[in-house]
Amino acid sequence: MDTKRSNERASGTDSSEAISSSKLRNLLKIGTHGTAMPLYLRAQIFTSICLPIAAIALLCGLLTNIDESSNRNFQIQVPHLYVNGTGSSMMANTYWRSLAMFSTYLTNQKASYIVDSKYISTSSGVGKSDFSNGYSLYAATDSDVSKADLQYYLPDNNPQKTNISLYTSPKTYPHLGSIMIPTIAGAMGIVYNIQGFPEGASLILNGSVLGDIFCGAISWWNDTAIQQLNPSIVMPSKMIKGTGRGDSSGSTQIFTTYLAAHSTQFANRIGISSQPKWPSSFVLGNSAVELITFLHRLSIPSHIYQWKQSCKQSIGQDPQVAILLNSNGTKTTPTTESVTQAMQKVAADTEFSRHNFLTILDVNDPIAYPIALMSFVLLRENYFWFTPGSETDCQRVKALVYFWYYFLTTQAL
Structure with a gap:
């Protein structure tokens, strides 16, 4: 073991970036625009972040007792992709059933990942709020968006490339082209x-x-x-x-x-x-x-x-x-x-239109x-909520698109 590694272990740190308690507190308290994060979403983030960290710490302790010279085969874990949404309680049963069927479909197709899907039946109002504040990848709603939110839908009749900044507010940068699709x-x-x-x-x-x-x-x-x-x-x-x-x-x-x-x-x-x-x-x-x-x-x-x-x-x-x-x-x-x-x-x-409210x-x-x-369902043409260059975040969005493609094209649903 080299001197650098020994010093890091002695000081209780590692060369990789750690998540400080202050960062975690901020994450649990503050949304994308400084708004208070709902309690049920804080609980999800705590479960998604803190429990895996504890599991990793336990795993590291166990690995120190393994003889590295032994020739053992370890099974490669399939990555889990977290895809979440909130909103309409009217159609919640349909969405829950569809997510379960999609998970089974991926297993049968021997997909290289597992989608950890979570849809929370709140209300259309809460779903739209979660979506606009960046707490969820998608939202389900039974009513139209507000007139103020219509500015985030890019024009349908412009064949040329659009300067998105012309249609979004600098204070709400994540709204880079919303899409509203009728589902049920x-x-x-x-x-x-x-x-x-x-x-x-x-x-x-x-x-x-x-x-x-x-x-x-x-x-x-x-x-x-x-x-x-x-x-x-x-x-x-x-x-x-x-x-x-x-x-x-x-x-x-x-x-x-x-x-x-x-x-x-x-x-x-x-x-x-x-x-x-x-x-x-x-x-x-x-x-x-x-x-x-x-x-x-x-x-x-x-x-x-x-x-x-x-x-x-x-x-x-x-x-x-x-x-x-x-x-x-x-x-x-x-x-x-x-x-x-x-x-x-x-x-x-x-x-068809991007704001396809019927x-x-x-x-x-x-x-x-x-x-x-x-x-x-409310989606975006561009998802820039996440860390630039994050392969996991990119895969999450791909899994999201795949689910809605499956939902809209599978007659069994």
Whole structure:
């Protein structure tokens, strides 16, 4: 052992650069633009950085006891690539299933790496915030980006090379060309649980009555407007108790957009928002599954809630879903066929763009379900978040692109 190595070991250092405690504290506290990093992301980074460091220290201690003269074969470890995203809770189950299938696919293809995929179901609002602050490689959202963020989408009609600096702010340098891609279509249904409602019957609503209910203008199930839509049923004299999302949600913004378009009362009292101020009598929750579970455990079941189609699979229950009259006056429910019809009607006349936000809400079609919506993924044309020249960071981005190629081209998903 040479003198330099001996001195390094004696002083407790090594020739490679160490991660100081101050650097680690800064990493855990500060995001790309000096913003506080969310707690759940700090935990991920602590697990990803501190635990491997401890494992390396333990391994070094074990290796000192190995006879270097012995002829042993050590298995080369396959590199792990961390690919993370946050956002929409509506389509979380689909993304989780797709990531698991992608991992199996890579194993079957004998890939030279393993993708450590992590998608955290937060909300569309949190997902977009994480993405813009550089905490994630991608984000999933059910709503559009803000008007201010549109400046980060490069023009589609310019065949010449573009000077990216013309379209980005010096204070937000990582935004080097965002891309918004539609991934999944879904539907938002109306779940109800009414004491005294005839078994086997279906509640019928329209956009106007639904908006009045969700702003508190209609508060009883036997209100004249509801009774007229359900002439064959004697509606019970029970007070309506609503539930809604309390966090920032892209699907909630779509829902309030629909209600505001059909109910003047809702537009004036609540308005369009991803985090509306619901009536004080509403029960609030931070996920669809949480609210649906609450709905089924009520001792006095007279609630109504904005329900997402994936909740049935999420909680293993088959909730009662209202029939909703669309703009053509047709009775519709949130089914694959009614959502597909809405999507095909819009997609047929849509050209590709970097900011490819599609709305399939309230499509004028006899079959289409009115509260249908798309979920999107946010990516970048250029990823310059990482250490220049880092081969691992480069491979992470390649793995990210490979996953979304797999997602968008595999029919089994």
